Amino acid sequence: MRRGSRGIAVSPLGTEHAADIRRSLTRKNKGSEVPTSSKGSARRTDEEGAPEFDFDKEDKLKKLRVPLDAVVKIWCVHSTPNFSLPWQRKRQYRSTGSGFCIDTQRRFILTTAHCIEWQTQIKIQCKGSDTKYLGKVVAAGWECDCAVLTVECDEFWQSIDRVILSDQVPALEEPVLCVGYPIGGDTISVTKGVVSRVEVTTYAAACTDLLAIQIDASITSGNSGGPAFSNAGECLGMAFQSLSAGHSEHLGYIIPTAVITHFLADILKHGRYTGFPTLGIETQTMENANLRDAYGMQPDMKGVLVGRIPPTSPVKTVLKVGDVLMSVDQVSIANDGTVSLRRHERVAYSWLLAEKFYGDPVKMQVLRDGKTVELVLEKIQPEWPLVPVHMFNQVYEGPSYLMIAGLVFTTLSVPFLRSEFGEMWDCEAPIEIVHRVMHQRATGHGEQLVLLTQVLAHDLTVGYEDLENMLLVTVNDIKVQNLRQVMDITQSSDAEYLRFGLHNSLVLVVKATEALKATPEALKQHGIPSAASADLLNPM
Numbered sequence: 001m002r003r004g005s006r007g008i009a010v011s012p013l014g015t016e017h018a019a020d021i022r023r024s025l026t027r028k029n030k031g032s033e034v035p036t037s038s039k040g041s042a043r044r045t046d047e048e049g050a051p052e053f054d055f056d057k058e059d060k061l062k063k064l065r066v067p068l069d070a071v072v073k074i075w076c077v078h079s080t081p082n083f084s085l086p087w088q089r090k091r092q093y094r095s096t097g098s099g100f101c102i103d104t105q106r107r108f109i110l111t112t113a114h115c116i117e118w119q120t121q122i123k124i125q126c127k128g129s130d131t132k133y134l135g136k137v138v139a140a141g142w143e144c145d146c147a148v149l150t151v152e153c154d155e156f157w158q159s160i161d162r163v164i165l166s167d168q169v170p171a172l173e174e175p176v177l178c179v180g181y182p183i184g185g186d187t188i189s190v191t192k193g194v195v196s197r198v199e200v201t202t203y204a205a206a207c208t209d210l211l212a213i214q215i216d217a218s219i220t221s222g223n224s225g226g227p228a229f230s231n232a233g234e235c236l237g238m239a240f241q242s243l244s245a246g247h248s249e250h251l252g253y254i255i256p257t258a259v260i261t262h263f264l265a266d267i268l269k270h271g272r273y274t275g276f277p278t279l280g281i282e283t284q285t286m287e288n289a290n291l292r293d294a295y296g297m298q299p300d301m302k303g304v305l306v307g308r309i310p311p312t313s314p315v316k317t318v319l320k321v322g323d324v325l326m327s328v329d330q331v332s333i334a335n336d337g338t339v340s341l342r343r344h345e346r347v348a349y350s351w352l353l354a355e356k357f358y359g360d361p362v363k364m365q366v367l368r369d370g371k372t373v374e375l376v377l378e379k380i381q382p383e384w385p386l387v388p389v390h391m392f393n394q395v396y397e398g399p400s401y402l403m404i405a406g407l408v409f410t411t412l413s414v415p416f417l418r419s420e421f422g423e424m425w426d427c428e429a430p431i432e433i434v435h436r437v438m439h440q441r442a443t444g445h446g447e448q449l450v451l452l453t454q455v456l457a458h459d460l461t462v463g464y465e466d467l468e469n470m471l472l473v474t475v476n477d478i479k480v481q482n483l484r485q486v487m488d489i490t491q492s493s494d495a496e497y498l499r500f501g502l503h504n505s506l507v508l509v510v511k512a513t514e515a516l517k518a519t520p521e522a523l524k525q526h527g528i529p530s531a532a533s534a535d536l537l538n539p540m
Contacts, residue, residue, distance in 0.1 A: 180226025193217025
């Protein structure tokens with residue numbers, strides 16, 4: 001793995017596609033080119049030495065070459081599925097966010113994915129315009145919280161400017177100018193701050209750990225998707241989240257351009273968004289001297305201990321439990337699990353993998369049984385998620401369900417848990433379910449956790465009313481693999497009874513023929529349009 005001019009690790013494969021994007025994003029726009037600098041942005045300071053901007057007049061922003069005309073307001077109508085009643089959708093609601101043009105040739109508008117989550121209509125409005133234009137989603141990456149939109153109307157593109165994405169991760173204390181359309185007004189807003197931290201952070205949209213930049217500029221609702229500029233007018237990143245009220249004031253996060261360009265390169269390379277790779281393993285730090293001695297590490301050796309390798313992990317056939325992972329692509333991993341980002345700055349080693357693309361090779365050096373071993377993973381592939389964090393980028397993006405008489409079965413997912421138990425689901429949901437979500441991993445592709453979510457009133461289900469939100473373990477003594485298997489077993493069974501084995505050794509029994517006859521009655525009684533979701537009725 002190569003190192004950039006400022007110590008940033010650069011993926012050896014996929015760089016051609018990333019370079020294509022970088023070239024396209026630095027093309028001249030309307031006869032002028034926004035200058036870039038490999039040495040970083042120029043910085044102004046006040047008398048005390050703190051970086052600052054002057055916001056008195058918009059022409060001073062133009063002197064800083066900040067392309068305000070590239071920033072747009074996004075109006076979105078959302079229609080969210082009801083995961084508790086999976087045959088319904090919730091009442092639609094509206095929201096606003098920010099975005100900015102990154103390519104006038106491809107007609108790309110960049111924003112955050114959560115701004116257009118479950119969208120049914122998108123409208124985009126340019127700065128100073130009184131017209132909203134219908135927008136379309138080109139691609140969305142939920143792990144990195146990035147989305148590309150476009151507008152088909154030619155008139156929209158006649159006056160819009162575009163931004164230049166920086167090819168550097170900004171230095172600490174570098175000034176930042178955040179532009180967007182936050183709540184509190186209808187016109188464009190500009191706030192200032194400095195870069196206060198650069199590290200691998202959890203992205204709230206999909207609970208993914210990726211590189212992020214912490215700033216002290218104010219970021220509020222509506223700012224998401226807006227650009228953050230340097231003094232030179234380069235885009236350093238995109239606003240996407242902040243700490244909740246009560247934890248800290250004026251503490252926000254922006255997605256660095258290193259993550260954004262990976263997302264864009266992924267789209268060009270694969271024709272769609274595929275994601276940010278991981279090894280899919282659980283590791284332990286090796287900071288204890290006795291632990292290092294026990295695994296035969298010499299004083300000059302560093303690394304992390306491989307503690308668990310799930311069955312669908314891409315490195316299942318390469319790594320072994322008990323290996324000490326010492327380097328990835330010749331980049332050394334410290335005993336605390338970090339790698340060097342640049343001088344005096346370190347980040348979690350997972351960032352080395354996140355810079356790659358699915359299908360890329362990975363070279364690893366491990367200590368195994370006291371000997372140094374060089375390993376190669378030919379192609380890194382995604383691990384199968386037993387409990388999906390989101391339902392996007394799948395063949396069927398809605399909640400799956402199956403109804404038998406009054407028994408409603410669905411698949412376990414984080415959106416379901418949030419719908420049923422709220423944001424504090426890890427404290428409110430049954431402990432057996434929480435334990436499975438936190439610790440169980442898929443044993444094979446296609447595996448799902450199936451849940452008896454509720455028992456609707458029907459003569460056949462009398463006495464089972466309290467059996468809700470129970471994990472389905474077996475059907476007629478056959479271990480459950482996924483919801484489709486449950487449907488196949490119940491429809492093809494010639495047994496007299498259908499026996500549903502639930503967790504905590506509970507069992508639910510109904511007569512097979514009566515259950516199948518009762519299903520249409522229950523559907524009519526409760527106003528449910530279908531006994532199964534579209535993905536089960538019409539395999540895709």
